[in-house]
Amino acid sequence: MGAVLGDVLGFAAAVAVSPLPIIALILILATPRGRLNGILFTVGWILGLSALGAVMLVIASPAGASAHKHPATWVGALKIALGLLLLLFGARQWRRRPKDPSQAQLPKWMGAIDRLTPVKVFGLGTALAALNAKNAPLTIAAGATIGSAGLPVGQQVASLAIFVVIATLGLLAPLGVFLLGGERAKTTLGNWKDWAAQHNVAVMAVLFFVLGLKLLGDGISILTP
Template identity: 80%
Template sequence: MGQALGDVLGLAAAVAVSPLPIIAMILVLATPRGRLNGVLFAVGWILGLCVLGGAVLAIVGPEGSSSTRSQPATWVGGLKLALGVLLVLFGLRLWRRRPSDASQARLPKWMATIDRLTPSKVFGLAVALAALNAKNAPLTIAAGASIASAGLPVGQQIASLAIFVLIGSLGLLAPLGVFLIGGDRARTTLGGWRDRAARHNVAVMAVLFFVIGLKLLGDGISILTS
């Protein structure tokens, strides 16, 4: 289990510091029903990560995780290689598209509609950002593949996924905790977090994708050539 956790901790950290979901949470907390919407957003995010990661584990199953007791199956190496290439290319694309002046950074247009979303739509948005977003889904799939390839018993696989989800959710839980504890007084603090995250969103994600992509490339090549 230790090896599996070592593989997924970096992926979980990359999910946790992804700026867009953090910004979305802060905008959700600024809505009239901020307390309810914030909790629903956090629950939806956690559920999305659990469903996607759990789906990978369920599809693989204990029989398909390893070709031998100590060597991950070939398909795991192929998947990591493909995800690594995807993330490296995505990171390079983001880096080239980053604004030369960080103060000119613009948020996605859909964020302007967050204050008009019903609680159920806030929940659905969080699930989609966690499980369907092109920036986070490859990281979760890679984490599921790493856990599956470790040849762990089902209970340890579930525990490893739970740790990944917990760490990957810290970025959202931090502003939610500040809001629940500080209430309206926390709005100024959260506003500062939102502005900084918005300014550096593209650059942060570009570097994260490039670094994590290189690691996955290395892991995939190592599995395929061993």
């Protein structure tokens, strides 16, 4: 189990530092129902990651993700495909990065965050975790890695739970500052939001390149034992 956690730690960390969900949560916390909506957003995020990871485990187990303690061929092919996808995202992000970080633009949908109902905030958290084109490949890769390790079901579930916890740390930090930071929380979160908005594209491009190359290497090693 320890080796599996070492493999998925990078994926979890990359999900955790994804700037857009952090920015979205900070904007949510600034709304009149910030406390309730911030918690709902985080719970939705946790549910989204857990659901996508669980689906991957369910698919992997009967599909023979592990053959004699060695990942099955389809797991290697999946990792190569995900690695290429991440490299493509990375190249796209790098080309789109603003020459002047101060001119970075946030997605237009963020302008409507203050008008979202609690149910929609919950759904937004779930969608950004499970359906986002940037986070979903990382969660799928983590699920495939766990499922291909030949672990007992209990250890698979525990590994997935640890992945979800680590992947949620990026949201728990601003939520904790908001709930416990008192008067200084607004200034602190505002500074975090500004930094994340300015460097979002560059941060994600580098992460995609690094993790894309890792997945390619993992996939090739599985297909050429």
